[in-house]
Amino acid sequence: MPHDVELVNVTKRYGSGAVAVKGISLRIPAATYCCLLGPSGCGKTSTLRMIAGHESVSSGSVLLAGREVTDLPPAKRGTAMMFQSYALFPHLDCLDNVAFSLKMRGVPKAERRARALHFLKLVDLERYASRLPAQLSGGQQQRVALARALITEPRVLLLDEPLSALDPFLRGRMREELKRLQRELGISFVHVTHSQEEAMALSDLVVVMEGGEIVQAASPRDVFERPATAFVARFIGGHNVLPAPAGDGTVAVRADRCRLRPPDAETYGPHLPGTVSAVEYQGPVVRVALATAAGEAVAMLPDDVFHAAPVAPGDAAVLAWSEDDMHALAPSPSDAAAATLTDPLAAA
Structure with missing residues (x-):
């Protein structure tokens, strides 16, 4: 047909x-x-x-x-x-x-x-x-x-x-x-x-x-x-775009699949330390934003999970996620355009 x-x-x-x-x-x-x-x-x-x-x-x-x-x-x-x-x-x-x-x-x-x-x-x-x-x-x-x-x-x-x-x-x-x-x-x-x-x-x-x-x-x-590029992940929303734990490139991780750990807790698997920059109560979930070396990252925590171990702006925390919940992102057209502007050999 x-x-x-x-x-x-x-x-x-x-x-x-x-x-x-x-x-x-x-x-x-x-x-x-x-x-x-x-x-x-x-x-x-x-x-x-x-x-x-x-x-x-x-x-x-x-x-x-x-x-x-x-x-x-x-x-x-x-x-x-x-x-x-x-x-x-x-x-x-x-x-x-x-x-x-x-x-x-x-x-x-x-x-x-x-x-x-x-x-x-x-x-x-x-x-x-x-x-x-x-x-x-x-x-x-x-x-x-x-x-x-x-x-x-x-x-x-x-x-x-x-x-x-x-x-x-x-x-x-x-x-x-x-x-x-x-x-x-x-x-x-x-x-x-x-x-x-x-x-x-x-x-x-x-x-x-x-x-x-x-x-x-x-x-x-x-x-x-599975957003294809960093642009898609950011535009669709609900994702963190983070440096790949090993090697070059970036990965997408859904914010609702991320969890917070205390800075002194033993953490296995991929994680990123940061400082809590904002906390927003949204009813069934609480949005916690962290300032990290890779930029802002967000965890969307179920209300009961957040209130079992609440954090406030200024607190140190570690964003943690499972390897199964991340996937590699392809470069966006805008990334290629930016590379061409900064490096004439990038388009060769």
């Missing part, structure tokens, strides 16, 4: 010569919720817009369901895009907003309104069909925009940071709604976000981008359990 989305050596250059996306290749299987995750400027939105056809591809190919669409306009691709701004027509009620694309296609009024009502029901908004956008909350406006995108029955739905304008409570509710719809409809969603929590909660496939490149593409659990 063809993948819903396939990118083959896709590059995006802008007029000034800046390269936003650097020869990336990616396959998104059918009926997958995929999140493109990374900081601002990493190339994730440019990638989404090239899939949609709203940005031209400088080189490489875009395939949807096995069909080459690199040079096709957005309307010919079988995708729909939900923009961050929602872009609802203020003078049209919810029903007519959702039905608008069908009106442009010449679908008879009774048919398009019946289909629009069906999609409003899908997002639990049929009772608001006659309301104008200004009479809706932010979350309701988003669901109208979602219904309007889905009424075209796309093979792939593209979402550009759709939850960024919502408050934290609504973001959680809408995450559940998006995942439910994706499963019920059985189509692929490609969702751009800079929120690690959002990507972890929604994705079947997380694609982490840095500097216009894909640095890791895997399931949320694989990305969290």
Whole structure:
């Protein structure tokens, strides 16, 4: 079965010569919720817009369901895009907003309104069909925009940071709604976000981008359990990036797998001495930060474990972990770039 989305050596250059996306290749299987995750400027939105056809591809190919669409306009691709701004027509009620694309296609009024009502029901908004956008909350406006995108029955739905304008409570509710719809409809969603929590909660496939490149593409659990590079480990969060106990390079160790030992205790296995710099009570866990020779390191301790042997800022302590809980990290693209700047021979 063809993948819903396939990118083959896709590059995006802008007029000034800046390269936003650097020869990336990616396959998104059918009926997958995929999140493109990374900081601002990493190339994730440019990638989404090239899939949609709203940005031209400088080189490489875009395939949807096995069909080459690199040079096709957005309307010919079988995708729909939900923009961050929602872009609802203020003078049209919810029903007519959702039905608008069908009106442009010449679908008879009774048919398009019946289909629009069906999609409003899908997002639990049929009772608001006659309301104008200004009479809706932010979350309701988003669901109208979602219904309007889905009424075209796309093979792939593209979402550009759709939850960024919502408050934290609504973001959680809408995450559940998006995942439910994706499963019920059985189509692929490609969702751009800079929120690690959002990507972890929604994705079947997380694609982490840095500097216009894909640095890791895997399931949320694989990305969290085994981040590929120091950048991924730091960006995903919940990890310490530490010097390898033997040899060059760095390792990642989950903060919740680390423990604290008194400075005079006999410690076996990998460990790192330091001074407690901060203690944060977070309910079920306590975050303890240590200043070490390798920089800040963190232990996330269960509440009962911490209070059995509490520490305070200024205390000496030893961060300890098991060899089984660490793994080696590959260099990040940014590490290679920094090496090139400081050492002209590094790129040779």
